[in-house]
Amino acid sequence: MSLQSINRALVSHDLVQDLKWNADLRQEFEKDESSVLDRYDLTPAERTAIEERDFRTLYDLGFHPYLGAQFARILFANNKSGATSAVQHLLASIRQERVPDRSEASDA
Structure with missing residues (x-):
């Protein structure tokens, strides 16, 4: 992964x-992710x-x-905490490993 x-x-x-x-869009995304994604011309892979x-x-x-880190915060509700x-x-x-659950991640 490089900037190029x-x-x-x-x-x-x-x-x-x-x-x-x-x-407002973040709140809507949390409630109905699919409808928000429908508004964007994403490729099937995206x-x-x-x-x-x-x-x-x-x-x-x-x-x-950079946007990956921002997106992770949005997806996993860490904007406040x-x-x-x-x-x-x-x-x-990224490492293609099992994703830790919330209790494991908070212990890290």
Whole structure:
């Protein structure tokens, strides 16, 4: 994963930026993720990776690493309480390991 391999055409970049800056959209995403994803012209691979929380695939598609960290925080609800759980999920996904549950991640 390098900055040269970033695919600037990925619509998932727009999704993450929108979620990052729009609290109403984040709330809607938490309640009905599928309907929010339907609004974005994601490739099937992007959508599946998002739904499965598969950051390794997103990065293989050319997802920007900075946005990956931001997205992990959004997905794993760590915007208020720190990023430990989000980072654990992100790293496990990249390494293609079992994702720790919340109690394991908070012990790290």
